[in-house]
Amino acid sequence: MEPFSFATSDALNFPVSVRILNLEGEEAPVLASTLLEHPELQYIGSNQSLYSDLYVTAQVWAGSKPLTVPVQTAYKSFRTERKWLEWLELPIPYSTLPQNACLAITVWDLSPAGGRAAKGHAIPFGGTTLPLFDKDNQLHKGRQKCHLYRHREADGNHGSRTPAVPIKKRTSTDASEDKNAEEIDRMEKLFKKHEMGEIPRVDWLDQLVFRGFEKRGLQSARASLKAKAIQRQDATRRDASEAADVGSEGEQRDDASSPPEPSNFWLNIELPRFDFPVVFADQEYPPPSLQHLLSSQTNIILKPPPEVQLGPGINRDEDDDSEGNRLLRVYDPEVDAKDNPAESKHRRLVRSQHRNGILDKDLKPNAKVRDELNTIMSYSPTHILSTEEKDLVWKFRYHLTRNKKALTKFVKSVNWQDHSESKQAVQVLGKWTDIDVDDALELLGPTFDNPAVRSFAVQRLRKADNNELLLYLLQLVQALKYEHISTQPGHEVTQDSSLAQFLISRAVNSFTLGNYFWWYLMVQCDDKSEDQGEENQAIYGKIAYDFMAELVKQSDGAETRKTLLRQAEWIAILSRISGEIKESNESIAKRTERVKHFLADADNELVTIDPPLPLPLDPSVEIIGVVPEDTVVFKSSLHPIKVAFKTTSGRKYPVLFKMGDDLRQDQLVIQIITLMDNLLQKENLDLKLSPYKILATSTSAGLSQFVPSMTFQGISSKFRNNPAQAYLKQNNPDPSGPYGMRKETLDIFVKSCAGYCVITYILGVGDRHLDNLLLAPDGHFFHADFGYILGRDPKPFAPAMKLSKEMVDCMGGSTSEHYKQFKQYCFLAYSALRKNSNLILNLFSLMVDANIPDIKLEPDKAVLKVKERFHLELTEEEAIRQLERIMDDNLNALVPVVIDKLHELVQAFRA
Known part of the structure; x- marks a missing residue:
């Protein structure tokens, strides 16, 4: 059997559309004698002109009921033919169509005198009904030739009396004429397949077939000309009588037992074309489990079934009195989801x-x-x-x-x-x-609603010091939205939430904790997206107000409050210049000069900052002024700005400010890396991780610590052979050391590579290429740009772990002792983090509703994706073997190398 590719209609979120092409056919004009008998016919547009103005309406029906309002074509005047060539879009998607959906199309004529089935000054010129799905449950597509039923509105009821393809009846006594008509119908179907591309195109052969079909059509027209001439007068009188047949209440006088005959008019329409056949598919519910109804007891005596009176429209043989037809069995899909009341x-x-x-x-x-x-x-x-x-x-x-x-x-x-x-x-x-902190964090999640349980978890957190609390503060701020907090004025949050009371009490007594707590709250207040909701926004606004109110009660609270407000002003100044630079169309050099001039302007109060201002990114650092000459504007779509500040310690602290980018996902990843580094060090495993600091100051701006380093892409373009090793050797030369560099430098490189390889694998960090792998001169290796996490990656066949050839070569190759040591560090780090998997999973579960882009895509699967990387179903030995297989597969794979080369070519082309 050949493969058959198709799509299902329930996945087609595309509105039903139809293109009205043109009207074909003709009829004899109404006789003058008929107009004398029925003078109202002379006011009908089609009786006055052969190409009078008409318009078309389309409507979707199903189950003898309309599913949409009718949609009509725009006004168009005709001269030589009635051609609309207009697409009509109906307000219903294909995904919600039932199987019996049909398209009722009516062509409307104009008559000020009205008529049968008139709507205002419009009377039906003719109607036709086309099912949207064929007998094989496939969606119709492409051109359709529909028979028009004169003087009738399209009938969308079940068993329509205006079908687009009527039941064929033998109307001619001439067998050759019927055979010729059948051949013409067959050829028209083949022409449609040819137009859809189902029959290959051969120009010379197509021309022969087209000419032969034209000759056959002319012969058929001549043969039927005499018969039509004989029938034309009778048909004209009958049509005129039907058109003038207007009852006092507009009732229709057709005989229901004899459906109307199609006229000599055809309406050509076009339906959307799709690359694959679209097959009807509906939502199916599994039948409920009824095991609890019939247990192991087999001698249950059931009561006789009740008599059921079938309602109108339900067909049943009157003579059939069998037991099977006495009950209507209706399955409720919710039955199996409910608890068994007996249990x-x-x-x-x-x-x-x-x-x-x-x-x-x-x-x-x-x-x-x-x-x-x-x-x-x-x-x-x-x-x-x-x-x-x-x-x-x-x-x-x-x-x-x-x-x-x-x-x-x-x-x-x-x-x-x-x-x-x-x-x-x-x-x-x-x-x-006493419980561990990971269990306490789990109890603060959205699934635990009881105040006593949440209060018990907070009691455990009270035993944590400020440094430990800072590791989970981002998640604890998110957990506040699961508390029962009233936003009514005059009602303190401390009366409702033990968690809010705890965080406020600790934040007012520690400036570092209060600094981050304040900025986390500000970001939540700034989030005006639908996912956040006005209620959560009001809750965080209430908590921020109560935090400030409690802060000013402290001895130095007023000064702390003033410092936080100065930080906000400082951020606003940087946001203003960054916004101007991003919107300008100047060169990078001119942008840089403009920023330097702005920073050097004394009116902006950045040249000298007095008193010293704690940096929001790192409150332990106090800045006293800016260094304008060290400013750099980077060449990218957002044009981030690197600004260096002088600190009270006499050093420079470079900061990267981004405007127009949501840094909350990067902030989360850096926080998790910092936490994992803390967990590893508790296991006496220092892997020399150096996560740079990131702070989102709003949903579209933030600060990032700038670490002096060089990308692997830049190193590779500077050094040809073994670039990373040559870079470290140049910055840390030691002829007696391994590979001509200091032993401590290579040791830092090996350890940091191991740490980041394992952590980025667990977090599913994607879009890894040589431009976001960085190396500091002292040997610290680290990752940047966490726009893709939890297994997402814009490139196909991306590796699960980024272990590039440049990294392995710097260690001396895959057979060197340093690479073996690297693998041992990876195994030790992975085992240590697996022991703390519950803590990491609970932290991610608290971030499910934090509006993080990659978590928001599939919030119900975010925690499971992290859990999958831990392989908790395996023993420790099996998990390490699994990790080793992943490392070996990535090391020997060709795809990552190709991806890096393609990325290098793309970046070179952009430059």
């Missing part, structure tokens, strides 16, 4: 037997149950507990109070809608041992 009641009864837990306090699990509990405790935060597992955790809840990892599983097993059960659960929470 729910049984669970409530079991848990209510010892509501005070007198007997449960002494329960001890046996060896088998203990293994089951240990398995449950090992589940990741994304795992959903079954009903049996929840019952087991509840049963041994007092025994589990000594296990800090069991708390989140216990909270998930509680029915918080049951008042008495939730009350006992809160009492058990007070007896639980």
Whole structure:
């Protein structure tokens, strides 16, 4: 069987369209005698002129009901033929069309005297109805020739009386004439296939066929001329009688048993063409599981089924009295999603037997149950507990109070809608041992709504110092939107939210913590997107107000508040110049000069900053003035500006300011890298990571620390052989060291490469090329530009881990001892981070609603994508082998090398 490519209609989000081409056909003019008998006919436009003005309406019908309002063509006057050539777009997409959808098209004539089925001064010239799907459930496409039924409006009902392709009846007694007509119909179908490209084009052969078809058509016309002449007078009288047949209430006097005959008019239309056939597809719901209705008992006596009176329109044989037709079976897709009421009641009864837990306090699990509990405790935060597992955790809840990892599983097993059960659960929470911070963060997620649970998590966070709290502050600010906070004036957030109260109390007592807390809140207040919502925006505005109100109550709070406002003014000044530079059409040199002049202007208060201003990007650094001569405007679409500031320590601190770019995703990645570096160092594994600082100051601007370094692309263009090694050797020469460089430099390079390779693999960082791999002169390797994460990549067949040939060559090749050491560092880092996978997954779960671009694409899968990279279903040894296979495949793959070369060519072409 040959392969067949097709698309389904439910995936076609494209409005139904039809192009009205032209009207073909003719009829004899109305006789003068007929006009004398029916004088109102002389006012009809088509009786006055052979090419009178007509217009067309189209409407989608299904199930004998209209699905859309009619859409009509614009006014157009005709001279020699009735041709519209106009596309009509109907307000319904193909994806929502039912299988029986049809297109009802009516051509309207004008008559001030009215007539049958008249609408104002318009009467139907003729109508036709075309099904949108053919007998094979494929969507019609291309040109269609539709029979027009004179003096009738298009009938979109089921079993339409105005079908575009009428049922063929033998009207001629001449067999040769019928055969000739059938041959013409067959040729027209072949012409349509030829036009759609289904028949290959051969010019000389096509011309022969076209001429032969014209001759056959002329012969057929001459043969039928006599018969038509005989029938023309009778047909004219009948049409004139029908056109003048106007009842007192406009009722139609057709015999329903005999559908009208098509006229000599055809309406040519065109439907959209698609590259592949479009097959009808509808949403199908799986039948519900009815296992709980019929258990193992086989001797159940069912009541006789009730009598069902079938409503009008439901066909059933009157003589059929079988049992199968006495019931109408309707499947409800929600049945299987609901809890079994019997099981729910049984669970409530079991848990209510010892509501005070007198007997449960002494329960001890046996060896088998203990293994089951240990398995449950090992589940990741994304795992959903079954009903049996929840019952087991509840049963041994007092025994589990000594296990800090069991708390989140216990909270998930509680029915918080049951008042008495939730009350006992809160009492058990007070007896639980101290939990880790990763479990506390999980309890602050959107799935835990009980205030007592969230307050318990905050109590754990109170034990963290400011440095540890700073690692999770970005996620904790996001968790505020899951708190029950009232935005009413005069109502403090500390009355509703223990988390808000905790963060405000810690932020007012630490300037570093308060600095970042304030700017995180400002970004949330600036987010006016639909995903954020006005309610969340109001919540963050209320928290920011209460933070400032609490800040001024401190001894030095007024000065701190003034400093934060000065930071905002400083950001506004940089935003103004950056916006002007981005909008100007000047060269890079002129842009740079303009920025330098702006910064050197004393009116902008940047040359001297007094008193010193803590940098929002890094509050530990205080700046006292700008260094205009070190300013650089980069050549890119956003034209970011590098500005150097003098600090109180006498050093320069270069900052990169971007306007027009949302840096929140880069900020998240840098925060996770910083956290992972902290986790690795706790495992006594210092991989010399140097994540630069990033701070989003709004949804479209932000600051970034500028680290003196050089891209691998720039290094490769400067050094030909082994560029990275030559670069490090030039900056750190040591004839006695490995490869002619200092041993410490190569050690830093190997460790930092290992750290970033593992971390970017876990985070699924994409779009890796030699322009965003950077190397500092002292050997620190790091990544930049995190526009693609969680496995997204604009390039096809992108590797899972970026391990370029330049990196391996700098270590001495894939067979060197330094490369082997690099792999060992990778394995150690991966194992250490897998141990802390719950913390990382919980941090990402708190960022699901943070409006981060790559998380927003599939928010329900974001955490699962990170979890997939940890391979938690494997043992530690199996996971390391899996990582080694990924590294080897990437090292030996040709595609990454080709991608880097193509990127280099594209960048060279742009330059």
